[in-house]
Amino acid sequence: MLSDNAKLFRALGDETRLTIVGYLLREEHCACDFHAVNKDQTTVSRHLKVLHEAGVVRFEKQGRKVVYRISSPEMRERLRAMGIEEQDACCPGGPPSEGQIRKAVRKRYGTIAQEGGSCGPGCCGGQSPMLISAAIGYSDEEMGAVPASNLGLGCGNPGALGDIREGETVLDLGSGSGMDAFLAARRVGPRGRVIGVDITAEMVDRARRIAQDHGLTNVEFRLGDIEDLPVEDGSVDLVLSNCVINLVPDKTRAFREAFRVLRPGGRMYISDMVLLEELSEEQRSDEGLITGCVAGAVLREEYLRLIASAGFRVERTSEDRGISKEQYKGMPVQSIKVVAARPQESGRSSR
16 A cells, blocks of 8 residues: 555646646635646546545535645645645636635735725725714714724624624624624623634734724634634524625535534524626626625525525515615615524534
8 A cells, every 4th residue: 555655746746736736725626627727527537536535635515516625734835845836827717716716805805904994996985984884784882882993894784683692602704803793792791702703814813903902802803714614513692794795605605604603592693795686707707896795796585595505594684775876886786684593403414
């Protein structure tokens, strides 16, 4: 039997496989993305199998797709130490891959975190964070509580959709600079706890600094992907999210992760963007629209179906169509507010 090192060196001793590894060092990819490497999908699959068996890559089924990524941070460092370089996008001209979407989101919101201010004229009409937040339902008191955390990135006020009770554990998906997390921290009190999770390191750093500056000890911020939450099963009473799920490539997995971390009977309050009509392929591929909360959105009916398919019971919804004209230059979008719950008794597994 070949040793692990022998398998690794054999796997990397092929030009095509080295090219695939270079692409995966840059970002994760669906197997179908590698048409630029070899148009024969059977050959690509065989190369990916060799890399998987050698421990270089791992894969995950996401609906009908199989997504490949480097197997671990340790393997990534080992490959780089061997001199294998990242490759540019393997599929120019096609729709953006999930990895490209995540990279674009990190880049844009990392810049916003460092520079402050709203998301810019691409999605907010150039309005100030105060005007945006007032328009989507935040009170003067809420906006004044921790003003440095208000970057005007929301499309509603999820904390206003229902009770947040003293002593509860609250999870904010895509917490950004922490505005909703800080407001929830005030309501759960010293016996409660709030966890914010965000994919952008600069946002997490900004939120942590604000928490420290204000002496807020019952809230913490974790760097992580809401499609793979760094949170224990059944450990949360309430999930919040504000204008984030639309940015996530795999919304099914994001909702299943929210279901997983909630205790039976736990609630979910969401404000997000949904489509009023389908977008063109060109619009779907536009990076500004992707990071501006438009191109990654889905139709309202599909959004609610995804929530229900993850195991949630949808209890209440409402919509705001005015946001299209006020902040999105008339794009065919609206803000949706959803109150959902994980049933008290459920044998379903979200993994």
